[in-house]
Amino acid sequence: MAARAGGALRYLGIAVDEADLLPGALRLMRELRPHWDAERVKTKLFTDGITNKLMACYVDEAMADAVLVRVYGRKTELFVDRESELRNFQVLQAHGCAPSLYCSFQNGLCYEFMQGIALGPEHVQDPQMFRLIAQEMAKMHAIHANGSLPKPSLWHKLHKFLSIVKTELFTKVSNPSLHQDVPSLEVLEQEVAWVQEYLSQLGSPVVLCHNDLLCKNIIYNEAEGHVRFIDYEYTSYNYQAFDIGNHFNEFAGVKEVDYRLYPSKETQLQWLRHYLHAYKQLNQEDQGGGGGAVSDKELETLYVQVNKFSLASHLLWAFWALIQDKYSTIDFNFLRYAKLRFRQYFKAKPAVTTLHVSK
Template sequence: MAKMHAIHANGSLPKPSLWHKLHKYLTIVKTELITKASNRRFCQEVPSLELLEQEVAWLKEYLSPLGSPVVLCHNDLLCKNIIYNEIKEHVRFIDYEYVGYNYQAFDIGNHFNEFAGVNEVDYSLYPSRDTQLQWLRHYLQAYKQLSRENQGNGGGVVSDKELETLYVQANQFALASHFLWACWALIQDKYSTIDFNFFRYARLRFKQYFKAKSVVTALEMPK
């Protein structure tokens, strides 16, 4: 992941795809799924369109100032998109459908969310603080060594402040991951031919979003 994030864009600084994609998905939900609003099951189990709009606005206002750099992201690093060759001892990513420039912390937070699985979602599998810090330290060491602006400037040395900052950023951006894939699943529920309960998955992601919101927003950036 650090190797991918360290690929630099040529020309102007890239903009994060997160807000455009969130607004795009929400627009589809509003315009294409509005007929479902009269369905009691839909109304009872999915947040109202008004609340969804409020949350998207809040996410942008809350997450944008966190200072997470915009980098080249995979944006969909669930476990099935990561291939480990045990014999050659190397890792490869597959499925680049959603690749694009986005917040570094979104890609990491999204990956942590995916520890819970897809078919049988279990958020008790979300990595603990200790596991995250170990992961993030290795990531930052590699990212700093690979990034041009850090060459010859401390190498891969990671300070406790840098580590804690990324920990807070990743966990708070994980909220946007929940919200994005919940809206995506609502759209898939209507249009996809894949044999999967997308509506149930959307409900699970919205539920986890609201459950995690108060917890991760209580995290404070290091001084």
Template sequence: METEVRVPSGAPAVPKFSVYVDENDVVPGALRLVGRLRPHWDIQQVKTKLFTDGITNKLVGCYVGNSMEDVVLVRVYGNKTELFVDRDNELNSFQVLHANGCAPELYCTFQNGLCYAFMHGIALSPQHVREPALFRLIATELARIHSIHAHNGCIPKSNLWVKMHKYMALVSSEFTPEAKNTRIQKEVPPLQTLEREMAWMKPYLSELNSPTVLCHNDLLCKNIIYNEKEGWVKFIDYEYSSYNYQAFDIGNHFNEFAGVSEVDYSLYPDQSLQMQWLRIYLEACKQFTKKAGEVTDNEVHTLYVQVNKFSLV
């Protein structure tokens, strides 16, 4: 069995540059990389735009002119993110998703990050993902990813519980009581409580027979890009992509309807919206896997039950 995503043999190699980009001053390093990737550009004319300045990574776009038709995105890994992100698996996932039309072109990697193409569109919000026209596109795109065969003949195995145990271990080893955020202490149950819940969920959810597929695993609204002009959505940020239970990926996305910084679980999709979403998803899965037959009410209901149980994780 396999838990790691495998790039098909014969896939083009991704260039690796021995360049380190200072996360506190990303522009000089980004320009060094652009000089290699776009040698015909006049470095003096290159403009930069900071897209994110978060704790997990920093993302800057480099381009010339005013149209932003060709933008090189330079993403710098955040400090200590290697503790919980498997960078090799992320790179493999990126390549596999691009080969199947689900991700932009990956230009290169460097010592503490990677460079890739920019996708034009807007990052969605919790209000957007409730709109039928948009959630139809999202459900279809997720079905496309879940239908990708990227295991080179091996039987894929979910790494959900391995990851969860790793995160639990990091909480207990990397954070002292003094370092813990007051808000987290107030709003999140103690670690021992979470560990008991996980111990209960693991055997229960593992027996639901949710298929193991290639998952995004972080489908929050801002990771969904919508291009209104061309009528598509694509997903970005593959740091957590891996083999996982189908129902987890969908349940995680439904949780994201409630927001991130200011969570409102009244926004969690109701049964009617979920049933529509899941039927669209299952129809797309059958289309991508070339399976005959109509999607039945029983198939939709079964997935509905699995998704809402896995959303607990």
């Protein structure tokens, strides 16, 4: 078996067939858990993912010892930087924000299974739950892994996705339904230019962001009373307000999307107050201070920034879904999802652009 050290992380030269995970997953377990009786290994396939294939392997009925095998989806290297994902996974693990990472293999990762339930849109509206989520996001945003903060990833990512859409979808013969309810290339280029100009002036801090905090990427452990975030493919330094606005968009769900579930202003202000209190406390602890009082001005400023940045989230995931529609083998209507995100972008834009922080 080819095995080498990739930094401190073990690498196994095994490829897992995306269409048939079991044989490759069991080969990985023979390397990672040689003491397991191969005849007793059980597996559970998770079907919620729309980017990758995911399987748990375990021998204990309670899944206390489970290892997750995540197999990268087809062509996901177009929009996921796998080296960056590994680095960020290890940074988050070092700060208590991620599970143990066991190894990488040719087309995926193996890591610790987190006990708990993956949340749904019905959970994230609950004040007790969203307090935990806001605090966990603050904990992640307070990590200063690089000392000096790099540029936000949002603009590079948006332009990269737009470029792929332009070269792979619009310049080649493709799905005729693509052009129904999907804006023209000229309009898309104009909107990307506008959103970059508009949002980059808002002064949102650049922090270490999850960037993909949909409900199923939040695991609630009732026994321990905490939430943890999973899936760090899009984790990078980015605008604070983008990460929060993106999460608020995800209140609408993914499989069945309903933007009436987008949080009300009252819910957002409660959420943001929890977040700011935790974020300020964590940053002040780093600087030897204390407290975490949140002023009304700070709250209003973040509220305005978050709702404006939610526009960029719609554009980004609409482009992503168009690319997935062309390449992914996962059973999900990506084209319909892209159209929903474009529609919501244009619907939300007029109201969002009228938001201003009062003098």
